[in-house]
Amino acid sequence: MQRQPSFAYQAVYRYLSQWIDNAASDQEQRLPSLRELAQRLKVSLSTTKYAYALLEDEGRIQSRPRQGYFTRALAAAPLPEAGADLLDNLYAQARQPGRLALCSDAPAMLLSLEQPLLMTERELAxxxxxxxxxxxxxxxxxxxxxxxxxxxxxxxxxxxxxxxxxxxxxxxxxxxxxxxxxxxxxxxxxxxxxxxxxxxxxxxxxxxxxxxxxxxxxxxxxxxxxxxxxxxxxxxxxxxxxxxxxxxxxxxxxxxxxxxxxxxxxxxxxxxxxxxxxxxxxxxxxxxxxxxxxxxxxxxxxxxxxxxxxxxxxxxxxxxxxxxxxxxxxxxxxxxxxxxxxxxxxxxxxxGRVDQHLVKLRGQLSLRMQQLHRLLEQQAGGQLHAPLAAGGATLWVEARRPVLMTRVYERLLAEGIVIAPGGIFSQQGLWQQHLRLSFTLDWSKDIQGALGQLAHVVSQASSTTP
Missing domain, CATH: 3.40.640.10 (Type I PLP-dependent aspartate aminotransferase-like (Major domain))
Incomplete structure (x- = not known):
């Protein structure tokens, strides 16, 4: 049975993402050519091209004329410092290969219109x-x-x-x-x-x-x-x-x-x-x-x-x-x-395609919010409190005991987990005991385990907070 273009596009993107994560190093790595990968995965050349283009837009790969596509060499990311540097570090850390980012705010990560958009663009061209x-x-x-x-x-x-x-x-x-x-x-x-x-x-x-x-x-x-x-x-x-x-x-x-x-x-x-x-x-x-x-x-x-x-x-x-x-x-x-x-x-x-899409996307966001909320209650209910959201793509979470979420952020980086401390959403020092958790996650990862680790680190940090 012939594979649907949207599924093929997403599958190629996931395949390349995993390939890049596994190849991550401080040295560039050459990726398969468009034609080679299309033949290997049994998809069209245009499908492969779309996947490469998206990765290039994300800054994860780079193209060179007559040479092909290469991964970007990765420098070791420094630990964040207090103040304005925290935001820059968070942004960089969330894009490091192998990180589990619990801090995104992109609703379309659950369901996008990228494939219909690209197909329509091709027709119009x-x-x-x-x-x-x-x-x-x-x-x-x-x-x-x-x-x-x-x-x-x-x-x-x-x-x-x-x-x-x-x-x-x-x-x-x-x-x-x-x-x-x-x-x-x-x-x-x-x-x-x-x-x-x-x-x-x-x-x-x-x-x-x-x-x-x-x-x-x-x-x-x-x-x-x-x-x-x-x-x-x-x-x-x-x-x-x-x-x-x-x-x-x-x-x-x-x-x-x-x-x-x-x-x-x-x-x-x-x-x-x-x-x-x-x-x-x-x-x-x-x-x-x-x-x-x-x-x-x-x-x-x-x-x-x-x-x-x-x-x-x-x-x-x-x-x-x-x-x-x-x-x-x-x-x-x-x-x-x-x-x-x-x-x-x-x-x-x-x-009317956008309106139809938004109905489906809101439904998926609501379901994922409830799923994340249940897991958070199970894994961290004693440490964290998060009301159900009325919309959007994130939960606003508060520690039940005094804790600096910047410390939690730093300790979780060592576990490969990235959160968004509440302090970055204020310039006046508010929301230090809060964090933003996304439910537009890669749900193929161990989200339950990550939330358990979050609860553990919050418990440790709260016991040392004066």
């Missing part, structure tokens, strides 16, 4: 022959911008147009351009806490003064404290998650979001809504900040890779009121985004 000089659209391809505007349109009074959508190669590039456009250097920005480390870094780089709003166990802010803070501080920008609080995994009540938006509107505060995980709420009809926000002070951003996969790292921004300024910034930056890839993404949206 035959319809749109490559030009010697591709006509790149500096704001993004019109087809994809129109599809994204359509997805965010809710009614005749709440709609978006393609000209209000701006595409960039990744989240960092898009947010950097936005912050340059807003020109808020030295101003005060509010963020929910815990907050994405990537966002915290970008805000610091833009020289903004960050004030964290800690979420309680139910996923709410202390509204009285927020009101007093707004009266006391000249806040110019608020960065908040759309539906589920990420990475906290909680869901703020609609009435609280409405009250916050009312205060922001009264004070002319920009609301920057992170919608990268907006489609990953397990609660149907969850309220979003944009449901209540002042449309002229609303900015929405998201990254497509969370739903589609690593082959779609594109990010986008929606704004109704910064058109001329954003157009100028994007024109000056002149992003060179693949026109065919954008057209393929637009086709997946317009055909």
């Amino acid at each position: 035959r319809q749109y022959p490559r030009n010697s000089a591709p006509l790149y659209q500096p704001l993004g391809e019109r087809e994809l911008r129109s599809e994204l505007a359509r997805r965010y349109t809710r009614s005749s009074g709440d709609y978006w147009q393609a000209d209000q959508v701006y595409l960039g190669p990744d989240l960092r590039s898009v947010l950097e351009l936005l912050l340059q456009t807003l020109d808020l250097a030295g101003s005060v920005v509010l963020v929910e806490s815990p907050c994405s480390w990537a966002i915290l870094r970008l805000l610091r780089a833009a020289r903004l003064r960050i004030i964290e709003l800690p979420l309680d166990g139910a996923g709410c802010f202390d509204l009285q404290q927020v009101q007093a803070l707004l009266q006391r501080e000249p806040v110019r920008l608020a960065v908040l998650s759309s539906t589920v609080n990420i990475p906290h995994g909680s869901l703020m009540p609609a009435v609280d979001k409405q009250q916050l938006c009312r205060w922001f509107s009264e004070r002319g505060i920009w609301l920057l809504e992170n919608d990268s995980y907006g489609e990953f709420s397990f609660v149907p009809g969850a309220a979003r900040y944009r449901d209540f926000a002042d449309p002229e002070r609303l900015l929405v951003f998201a990254s497509l890779d969370k739903a589609v996969g690593a082959e779609a790292p594109l990010s986008y921004l929606l704004s109704r009121s910064l058109g001329p300024q954003l157009q100028r910034q994007f024109l000056e930056r002149s992003f060179r985004l693949s026109p065919i890839r954008q057209k393929a993404l637009a086709r997946l949206f317009s055909s």
Whole structure:
């Protein structure tokens, strides 16, 4: 029986990943040629090429003209140090061969649209022959911008147009351009806490003064404290998650979001809504900040890779009121985004394929969350507490006794296990007894054993914490 392309693609990728892990050393290793591997695994040449391309995008292999593909030589990774270096070390450690990373936040790792995307792109490439000089659209391809505007349109009074959508190669590039456009250097920005480390870094780089709003166990802010803070501080920008609080995994009540938006509107505060995980709420009809926000002070951003996969790292921004300024910034930056890839993404949206995929992906995420939660209770219930998440791809876990999770992180590295300590999600030293655990894992690994080892290390670390 002929193997399905998607299964073949994934099988080749897994085969190569294991081959690279086994060959890992401080010396380069040559990989089989595309044709050789295709013959060995009895798959098409294009399937093998896709697998190699993904590994190359991940930085695990490199190609050389007329020589082939080679693994990258690995240097020994140093142990992390305190402070800002911890995040850099965690990022590097999670990508070391042989590590079991319990810290990912990529929903599409469970189920991606990469194969349909690549197949659609191949079909479109035959319809749109490559030009010697591709006509790149500096704001993004019109087809994809129109599809994204359509997805965010809710009614005749709440709609978006393609000209209000701006595409960039990744989240960092898009947010950097936005912050340059807003020109808020030295101003005060509010963020929910815990907050994405990537966002915290970008805000610091833009020289903004960050004030964290800690979420309680139910996923709410202390509204009285927020009101007093707004009266006391000249806040110019608020960065908040759309539906589920990420990475906290909680869901703020609609009435609280409405009250916050009312205060922001009264004070002319920009609301920057992170919608990268907006489609990953397990609660149907969850309220979003944009449901209540002042449309002229609303900015929405998201990254497509969370739903589609690593082959779609594109990010986008929606704004109704910064058109001329954003157009100028994007024109000056002149992003060179693949026109065919954008057209393929637009086709997946317009055909309903993305919506069908999201239904399945949310179901898988919910099942894996419950599976991880059960294992965590069995293996570490006496040491760790984790409420069920309302969405997303991670659990927010708290130690039941005082412990520094940075110490736990360091000790687990010796066991080949990587976690995300809670401290990296705050610049003010919050969440030191917390960690983020992913349920988008390689479930073929010994997850149960890894959680048992986590509980053991937490117990040891807590007994030595003053």
